[in-house]
Amino acid sequence: VGNGAAHLAYSRSISTWFHRRLGMALAFVMVGAGLGAMILPVVAQSIISRSGWRAAYASLGGLALSLGLPLSWLYIRERGVVGHKAAPVAHSGMTWQQGLRSSAFWIVTAILFVSSISMNGAITHLSALLTDRGLTAGNAALCASMLGGSSLLGRIVVGWLLDRFFGPRVALAINLITALGICLLAGASSFPAGCLAAALIGVGAGGEAAITPYLLTRYFGLRAFSTLYGLTWTFYAAAGAIGPVILGRAFDATGSYAFLLTLLAAGLGLAAATNLLLPRYSDSFPIDVH
Numbered sequence: 001v002g003n004g005a006a007h008l009a010y011s012r013s014i015s016t017w018f019h020r021r022l023g024m025a026l027a028f029v030m031v032g033a034g035l036g037a038m039i040l041p042v043v044a045q046s047i048i049s050r051s052g053w054r055a056a057y058a059s060l061g062g063l064a065l066s067l068g069l070p071l072s073w074l075y076i077r078e079r080g081v082v083g084h085k086a087a088p089v090a091h092s093g094m095t096w097q098q099g100l101r102s103s104a105f106w107i108v109t110a111i112l113f114v115s116s117i118s119m120n121g122a123i124t125h126l127s128a129l130l131t132d133r134g135l136t137a138g139n140a141a142l143c144a145s146m147l148g149g150s151s152l153l154g155r156i157v158v159g160w161l162l163d164r165f166f167g168p169r170v171a172l173a174i175n176l177i178t179a180l181g182i183c184l185l186a187g188a189s190s191f192p193a194g195c196l197a198a199a200l201i202g203v204g205a206g207g208e209a210a211i212t213p214y215l216l217t218r219y220f221g222l223r224a225f226s227t228l229y230g231l232t233w234t235f236y237a238a239a240g241a242i243g244p245v246i247l248g249r250a251f252d253a254t255g256s257y258a259f260l261l262t263l264l265a266a267g268l269g270l271a272a273a274t275n276l277l278l279p280r281y282s283d284s285f286p287i288d289v290h
Contacts, residue, residue, distance in 0.1 A: 027159025093221015121243030154206030175272030178204025186261035
């Protein structure tokens with residue numbers, strides 16, 4: 001629940017404070033999440049080695065309560081809101097019902113759904129695929145680390161691009177990079193090929209987190225941003241559960257990941273092309289942010 005809801009809260013807050021540089025603002029927030037995902041597993045493993053898994057759970061939970069809770073309470077709020085009991089600021093934009101009747105919403109959601117199936121399936125089976133192709137467990141782990149590092153870089157680069165270029169064009173490029181990475185992974189049988197494939201997939205994994213909230217604010221405003229964002233990430237989560245399962249079933253049935261990964265890469269490439277169907281941003285949602 002916490003993992004699924006966290007994006008909604010801070011993306012909504014950030015979107016009320018930034019407009020011209022919203023892409024970079026979202027990117028830096030996502031970098032924080034990526035660094036945590038890299039550092040905290042190492043911390044947890046160290047605690048497990050010394051004191052056991054119960055102590056690790058208690059430590060991670062205590063860290064969230066002692067650090068995350070007071071910082072969120074003190075600093076995470078919408079622009080224009082003073083104090084925690086103040087009424088929410090009225091923002092311009094579509095209602096969530098209007099958003100659901102918009103073709104732009106369903107194009108963004110469909111691309112995210114296909115991307116999630118492909119990307120999460122590939123990421124989940126990355127180490128198993130590479131070791132099956134003859135790489136050592138250590139080299140497979142290094143490829144996974146490469147994916148994590150490139151996802152951090154991808155977030156910054158995508159944030160910078162979103163502030164300077166039309167968002168759907170940026171999304172098209174990132175989706176195609178991800179599709180290329182998945183296609184390369186389908187045939188990867190060496191350490192360099194595995195690293196390159198992982199790095200390209202990582203760029204997509206990092207960039208996706210900033211692209212979706214950015215596009216939602218541009219097309220629908222902030223009035224129903226959280227509801228629409230929650231709906232898109234519900235589809236993302238469902239697809240994220242489907243991808244690893246179908247790849248696992250494909251391997252059990254055929255003894256190979258190659259065919260389905262190639263098919264998923266092609267599907268993501270086609271889905272990426274639908275970014276070209278997205279219209280220009282609406283000019284009817286003024287945002288009072290410098």
